[in-house]
Amino acid sequence: MIKIVDALQRDAINLAPRLRPIDRLEVEATGRTAEASLLSAFNMPNTKVLAGKAGDKVVFMCGASQCLQNPANGVIWMLTSDLAEHYKKDILKLSKPTIEELSKGYKNVYNIIHKNNRTSIRWLEWCGFDVMKNKVYKQGGEDFYLLQKRIR
Numbered sequence: 001m002i003k004i005v006d007a008l009q010r011d012a013i014n015l016a017p018r019l020r021p022i023d024r025l026e027v028e029a030t031g032r033t034a035e036a037s038l039l040s041a042f043n044m045p046n047t048k049v050l051a052g053k054a055g056d057k058v059v060f061m062c063g064a065s066q067c068l069q070n071p072a073n074g075v076i077w078m079l080t081s082d083l084a085e086h087y088k089k090d091i092l093k094l095s096k097p098t099i100e101e102l103s104k105g106y107k108n109v110y111n112i113i114h115k116n117n118r119t120s121i122r123w124l125e126w127c128g129f130d131v132m133k134n135k136v137y138k139q140g141g142e143d144f145y146l147l148q149k150r151i152r
Contacts, residue, residue: 002090003054004050004053006049007049007051009042011053011061012039016034018083020080020081022117026142029114034079038061044063044065047065048065066106073106074103074109075110095126096127108149109149110149115136115144116143129147130147132146
């Protein structure tokens, strides 16, 4: 069973080498390593960083931080290990309340997702996100879609 906890920097160091290939591709398209990207999350404005753990194993990390250009918006994210497949029922059960918690204080949350990350796109849509498939955004030579969720 997965437990959601406040993430520590050691969780980022633990997760970084074990990212799913599609998550690694998304991170590397930003020009950063997995470890640098995960660690940078702790230094963003008004950030919340959580870890989904099964015992001492980090299954995923997620978080949200304030958008620098528009403080009413939050940038939300999640990166997973291959263990996520084994714990998908737990992740589904925890998804909506965790997204709600991360979204508190924002009018909208958003990010981009690799257009080939089909499993995550389906999950995001199930969680109530709009994935804008009508426009492709280039990042590091890869194609991404914008995802967003309006907060009530």
